[in-house]
Amino acid sequence: QKEVEQNSGPLSVPEGAIASLNCTYSDRGSQSFFWYRQYSGKSPELIMFIYSNGDKEDGRFTAQLNKASQYVSLLIRDSQPSDSATYLCAVNSGGSNYKLTFGKGTLLTVNP
Amino acid sequence: ETGVTQTPRHLVMGMTNKKSLKCEQHLGHNAMYWYKQSAKKPLELMFVYSLEERVENNSVPSRFSPECPNSSHLFLHLHTLQPEDSALYLCASSQEPGTGNTGELFFGEGSRLTVL
Numbered sequence: 001q002k003e004v005e006q007n008s009g010p011l012s013v014p015e016g017a018i019a020s021l022n023c024t025y026s027d028r029g030s031q032s033f034f035w036y037r038q039y040s041g042k043s044p045e046l047i048m049f050i051y052s053n054g055d056k057e058d059g060r061f062t063a064q065l066n067k068a069s070q071y072v073s074l075l076i077r078d079s080q081p082s083d084s085a086t087y088l089c090a091v092n093s094g095g096s097n098y099k100l101t102f103g104k105g106t107l108l109t110v111n112p
Numbered sequence: 113e114t115g116v117t118q119t120p121r122h123l124v125m126g127m128t129n130k131k132s133l134k135c136e137q138h139l140g141h142n143a144m145y146w147y148k149q150s151a152k153k154p155l156e157l158m159f160v161y162s163l164e165e166r167v168e169n170n171s172v173p174s175r176f177s178p179e180c181p182n183s184s185h186l187f188l189h190l191h192t193l194q195p196e197d198s199a200l201y202l203c204a205s206s207q208e209p210g211t212g213n214t215g216e217l218f219f220g221e222g223s224r225l226t227v228l
Contacts, residue, residue, distance in 0.1 A: 004154065008152070032214075032215075034214075034216075036217075042221065043202060043219035043220060043221050043222055044155075044202075044217075044219050045219070046214075046216045046217065049214050049216070088155065092215070100157070100217070101154070102154040102155040103154055104152065104153060104154045105154075
């Protein structure tokens with residue numbers, strides 16, 4: 001059973017701080033990694049993806065991947081109240097979306 | 113107009129009813145999905161259709177029956193459901209991952225189902 005583990009939170013950070021969201025996965029053969037954001041009452045939307053070890057930056061978001069440790073994280077710099085949402089980690093172990101496994105998500109609250 | 117549209121947004125049904133959820137995608141994608149989202153559980157993949165053929169059925173009970181008449185439309189037919197089937201049902205579409213394509217899933221807003 002392939003598993004993706006996330007701390008369910010809630011994670012609470014003050015406005016302007018760095019929010020750090022973590023995810024571990026069980027399948028060592030996993031190939032691609034995604035972070036989806038889901039606002040309350042809304043559907044998930046993709047905000048970052050990463051395939052290779054190391055960091056990938058996009059604006060205020062940085063995804064970090066360490067395949068040896070089976071660990072992927074999302075850093076949000078200069079957190080804003082509008083970043084308050086549930087962040088879902090998804091791991092693809094087969095190159096097809098049929099093999100995409102989601103974590104339970106981490107609820108992030110950014111306090112003004 | 114959103115890329116993936118689901119109807120109805122809310123549905124209440126009894127255990128003996130028959131109802132259907134509808135999904136339509138306007139993105140030209142070649143794959144469509146049904147996911148179930150329950151409180152405190154990960155998104156669960158139910159069915160996948162690629163080029164209108166079902167390619168995945170994740171051990172879903174037969175009281176859920178999918179139908180994909182063409183690449184833009186997907187249905188989930190519901191029959192004799194149980195109260196534990198109450199959840200948010202999300203439709204998604206994508207191009208299959210490939211060169212220059214992440215395979216990003218585009219989700220509809222979901223159909224909130226309550227089974228009494």
